[in-house]
Amino acid sequence: MAQVLDELMERGYIKQFTHENETRELLxxxxxxxxxxxxxxxxxxxxxxxxxxMFMAHMQRAGHRPIALIGGGTAMVGDPSGKTDMRKMLTKEQIQHNVDCIKKQMEKFIDFSEGKAILANNADWLLNLNYVDFLREVGTHFSVNRMLTAECFKQRLEKGLSFLEFNYMLMQGYDFYELNQKYDCKMQLGGDDQWSNMIAGVELIRRKSQKDAFAMTCTLLTNSEGKKMGKTENGALWLDPEKTSPYDFYQYWRNVGDADVEKCLALLTFLPMDEVRRLGALKDAAINDAKKVLAFEVTKLIHGEEEAAKAQSAAEALFGAGNDMSNVPTVTVTREKLGVSLLDVLAETVIIPSKAEGKRLVQQGGLSINGEKVTDFKRELTEEDFKDGAALIKRGKKNYNKIELV
Known part of the structure; x- marks a missing residue:
């Protein structure tokens, strides 16, 4: 079963281990x-x-049991890792709503049937803790001097780290201890930015229970220049189709840099590695075939095969030989919008994130309607713009939206 470790390493997931040899033996x-x-x-x-x-899904497919731990309790505090400012406080109701939505998304990757996986919420134990007992039981095992050397605290110390956030590491360490007691959970996986918090849990279990515990981190999703992937002009690339449409999601992966295609295929699809390497080795115009495979496979995982096929046919209609425009992202406007500034309409329908962003696009020559560049900020939407009841908006080189008049 340690072949899962070889597979994870071959695909580029693993960044750090607390105990590499023992982890291999255990698996x-x-x-x-x-x-x-x-x-x-x-x-x-x-x-x-x-x-x-994906990390969880590979492990589950190899026979291991995942616990997806939702941080309903820790979200009341906020994780300082990788953040220069304190996170905003959420209410219990907001957190519960978020938990319900996230579980639905996870079910596309993780099989929660018949005890094959567990969904836990750390609010179940963290919110009922007695503070003095917690300090005596858990706080005694943490060295403040050592905590202050952790990366997640270092960058915050310059701006100010609240005592609330300083407790986060203890709480995450306690999560691992609690899951170890309750479910015999022996390993924590997570992003490499969580390394300090993960070590805290491993050490707490070893000190309090004299039991072995392990952690391994996965690489963060960055491009060949080391920048985090998943940022778009409208913000994060969400997995919820209401926040990021399947077409925009597909287009994001269709347009990744040539140098990132192989890495993304390895990390974000289940394609065999021989196929990943074959596609990643394509050069020049042929690499576009690999990008189409990447975009289709990733969109299929998140939104299902039907939505992936629709996004693909919309992209083909706009950039390839196809002519089916029915799947291009579409918004509708009423006749009342005729005579209104085009930038106002685009901002209202969230085709552009803001009017200021629209002005920037116009200045750079990056906005057009029906193939004609928009050069005037005050240009109005007119009846003539709607050919066969629809106007085609192009933003930048590759982003298209359709506006239908109803």
Whole structure:
């Protein structure tokens, strides 16, 4: 069963281990329970969580049991890792709503049937803790000097780290301890930015229970220049189709840099590695075939085969030889919008994130309607713009939207 480790390493998932040899031995010897934590700070996961879910899915397919731990309790505090500012506080109701939405998205990757996986919420134990007992039981095992050397705290110390956030590491360490007690959970997986918090849990279990515990981190999704992937002009690339349409999702992957195609195929699809390497080795114009495979496979995983096929046919209609425009992302406007500034209409329908962004596009010559460049900020939407009842908006080189008049 340690071949799952070889597979994860071959596909480029693994970044760090707490105990590499012992982890290999453990995975060879038994089927283990492991966990990954997700903080419900929004009502949808985004591309940053995608690798974590693929990581879990590979482990589950190899016979190991995942615990998807939703941080209903830790979200009340906020994780300082990778953040320069304190996160906003959420109410219990907001957190519960987010938890419900996230579970639905996870079910596309993880099989929760018949005990094959567990969905846990750390609110179940963290919110009922007695503070003095917690300090005596858990706080005694943490060295403040050592905590202050952790990367997640270092960058915050310059701006100011609240005592509330300083507790986050103890709480995450306690999560691992609690899951170990309750479900015999022996391993934590997570993004590499969580390394300090993960070590805290491993050490707490070893000190309090004298039991072995392990952690391994996965690489963060970055492009060949080391920048985080998943950012778009409208913000994060969400997994919720209401926040990022399947077409925009497909187009994001269709347009990744040539140098990132092989890495994305390895991390974000289940294609065999021989096929990943074959596609990744394509050069010049042929690499576009690999990008189409990547976009289709990733969209299929998140939105299902039907939506992936629709996004593909819309892209073909706009950029290829197809002519089926029915799947191009479409908004509708009423006749009342005729005579209104085009930028106002585009901002209202969220085709552009803001009017200011629209002005920037116009200045750069990056906005057109029906193939004609928009050069005037005050240009109005007119009846003549609607050929066969629809106007085609193009933003930048590759983003299209259709406006229908109703």
């Amino acid at each position: 060879e010897k038994e089927k283990i329970t492991f966990y990954i934590g997700f903080d419900p700070t929004a009502d949808s996961l985004h591309v940053g969580h995608f690798i974590a879910m």
